[in-house]
Every structure is written in C-alpha cells, then in structure tokens.
Amino acid sequence: MAYTSTDYEEEEMQMARYAKALSHPARIAILKLLASMDTCFCGEIVDILPIAQATVSQHLKELKESGLIQGSIEPPKIRYCIEPENWEKAQSLFSDFWQQTFISQSNGRKA
Amino acid sequence: MAYTSTDYEEEEMQMARYAKALSHPARIAILKLLASMDTCFCGEIVDILPIAQATVSQHLKELKESGLIQGSIEPPKIRYCIEPENWEKAQSLFSDFWQQTFISQSNGRKA
DNA sequence: ATTATTTATCGTATATTTGCGATAAACAAT
C-alpha cells in the first residue's frame, strides 16, 4: 500500500510515510550522520555503516523519496543533506501527534 | 530483521521500532483515537476504521508489542489505552532526534 | 447447555522490504 487511499486523512498518511522512512535503524543512522556532518557523500556513509554499498544506496533512495533528504550532484560524487522544509514539516507533525495524545496522559492518573 | 543486531546502537533500534509502529495510517488513526477517547474497546475502533476486525486486532497487537499501548480485560471486552511510560520515552526519543538534527539546520543557510 | 457478544488467532494470498552481488551510468583523468 502506498498510503494514498481515501480511507485515512492525508495528515495520517503523511505521518505514516515519514514514520516509515524512520522505521529502519540504518536510515536513522544515516539521518543522524547527515545531521552531524551537515552534508556528506554516499561513500562516507558506506564506510561507516555495516551494510553494502547497494543497500546504502537503496536506503538513501527511500529517504529521498520520503522528502527528508536531498542529493546534489558533484561529479562523480553526490552530496546528500537534510531537506530543511520537509524536515520541519515532519518535526511538527510528530510534535503535534505526541502532544495531542500527551494532553490525555497528563489529565489521567500516572500509574 | 527484528532490530536486535549489534550493528546499530540500541537507541537507533528502539527509535526504529517506535517508528515502525507509527508507519501505517491505520495505526496512527488508532493511536489518535486512543488519545482522544482516553480509553476504548476494540469494537469501537472496528466501527470507525475502514478495515476488518481481524485487521484491527492485528494492528492492536503490533501496537501492544511496540509498547505504545496496553490492553486490560473487561470481559467480554478489552479496554485499550496508551501506555504512558513508553509513550513518553518515544516522545523524547523523537524530540531529541528532530532536535539534534535541527541544530545543524538552524546553523546552516535556509535556502 | 445454548446462545450471543467480543476479541484473538489461524491460514492463506498478495505485496512490500531488505540485502547484496553484478553491472550500468556518469564523469574525471590520463
């Protein structure tokens, strides 16, 4: 499923898409790398992570498709970095999500 | 993969597990329901969501396994609610994650 | 004991994800 049906709200589907992008430890690690190094090349990620180049490339593709990162060509390399606009969108989607539910929590008993 | 290898940090794997729990719109919708209704029964969710009872039950099982919700038996029903401790853990994991990366963003150029 | 209600589980089909070797594509340097 590509989360494009009419059965759920667009916001729910968008959040599910972002969550899916974050749902693998390699992709979390890649995003942390990009955050800490500001930008970096695919090869640097391959050197650090314990997975093959083809696999890294595939994860990068998924992250790109989610919108959370972007790549710019600097032949023969590709420089990756976080996509600020979508990053903030995701950040606020998640923030609202946890918050909305947190309200109920703080109203209720704590144990 | 069950995200239990030694190849990634435990924190990254835990975050990936939570993200995976959020990676389907039906599960997002269920969590929103639980948040807004404080607690509710499986049947209420089945009535609201556009998916079969067996499917709802499966999603609830995954959410339970992620630790984000819990169920208590009130025969013949089961009352579901958010699990506050893990909810807050997840909330702060994600918050730190977005924040850590946000720092780099705010240091960098905005376009 | 039978029936009704509610939820979990089983079985199964289909789709998606993950991982990787092999190879292609894009380009720089020679």
Added chain:
DNA sequence: ATTGTTTATCGCAAATATACGATAAATAAT
C-alpha cells in the same frame, strides 16, 4: 579511447507486512 572513481539500478532470494474470512476462546445471559 582507456581507466578509475563514485553512485544507481537490476535481478534475485529471503523475510516481513498487510488484509481478511473462518474459527476459536472467553465469558455473560438465558
């Protein structure tokens, strides 16, 4: 033109996820 460097894509196998009908399990009500 050939070679080297870097990254994407292809093809495949294995594992997971998704969805649902059928059925079981648990229990209340009769």
